[in-house]
Amino acid sequence: MSSSTDGRPEEPATAGRAGAVSALRPGYQAELAQGTERFFEPRRDDCPWCGSGRLRERLRTSDLFQHKPGRFLLDRCLQCGHVFQNPRLNAEGLEFYYRDFYDGLGEKSLGGVFAGRQKMYRQRAESLRPFAERPGTWLDVGTGHGHYCETARTVFPGTSFDGLDLSAGVELAEQAGRVERGIRGSFVDLAERLGDGYDVVSMFHYLEHSTEPREELRAARRTIRPGGHLLIEVPDPESRWARLLGRWWLPWLQPQHLHFIPVANLRQELAELGFTVVAEQHAEPHDPVDxxxxxxxxxxxxxxxxxxxxxxxxxxxxxxxxxxxxxxxxxxxxxxxxxxxxxLVKPLARPWGLANAYRVVARRD
Incomplete structure (x- = not known):
């Protein structure tokens, strides 16, 4: 059996899931024998967004998606409302808990989910139309397999879409023709090389995965031309569903989601970076799946x-x-x-504060 670049056995093309699970089990068990405590950074006693020491535990949960071992805590800042994983996964922990979710064992099932969301992707693209009728170049950060870009091209047929992602999925997206260029790597590290020529940069459910969301916003400013636009969509930590459903609220997605940014915090940060928020949406990006x-x-x-x-x-x-x-x-x-x-819930999402996400469109001044 051949090996992947990180030393793990690759899934044989004909083995099926049972064979792949058997092949991967010894490696996983060897890692877990060392314990999961090594996957975390030291716990912090201040807010990563505003620096306040006024923290309160928000949530204790486990991995409800893959059921990998481990316990995860979210704290809420009483000063600014920012919710964050504390202690946070380190690089080794992120690699362990992401593994076989979007790729490997999970690639086929998750790929089907993402491929079937054309209506939502179209709505996301349409949110820019009142502010930019014919963008020339568009960079979708955290593009995965590029399914959003494929749909957005039907809304903006003359636009050239590039996709950026840490995973190999972005290379598959380029091979499939969903993006013009598939860029693999860290957005923060690549921003200077990408230049400031993009008319649009989009980050759909990306910032919550980032270890340093402020650095991602600065990278976006470096890559957007003056007068260009930034589209951001993230889970809304102020949604009433987050309180009512507790650990069973889907957007908590532990342990992958590291930061939950209240919309007021995001608006202030964008203003300080030289952006003007031209649209804030709550009902539109709500996904009726709570x-x-x-x-x-x-x-x-x-x-x-x-x-x-x-x-x-x-x-x-x-x-x-x-x-x-x-x-x-x-x-x-x-x-x-x-x-x-x-x-019932979808029509009342906005007036009852049940929207599980918000979307911001901002123009670089």
């Missing part, structure tokens, strides 16, 4: 786990049957939650 996501996470937590290489041993046949039975029993609850999300 109840559905909460029910699914709860069912997935209650059911015996699916086989994964971070489990010491594969589930028995009985546990696999119990998992299937649990998920099937939950189908009515999933259907009811989906209907409530779309028919």
């Amino acid at each position: 109840l559905l996501g909460a029910v699914w996470l709860l069912l997935d937590a209650v059911a015996p786990p699916e086989d994964a290489p971070w489990l010491a041993t594969p589930p028995t046949r009985l546990r696999r049957l119990l998992r299937t039975a649990t998920l099937l029993a939950g189908v009515p609850a999933l259907l009811a939650a989906a209907l409530l999300d779309r028919l």
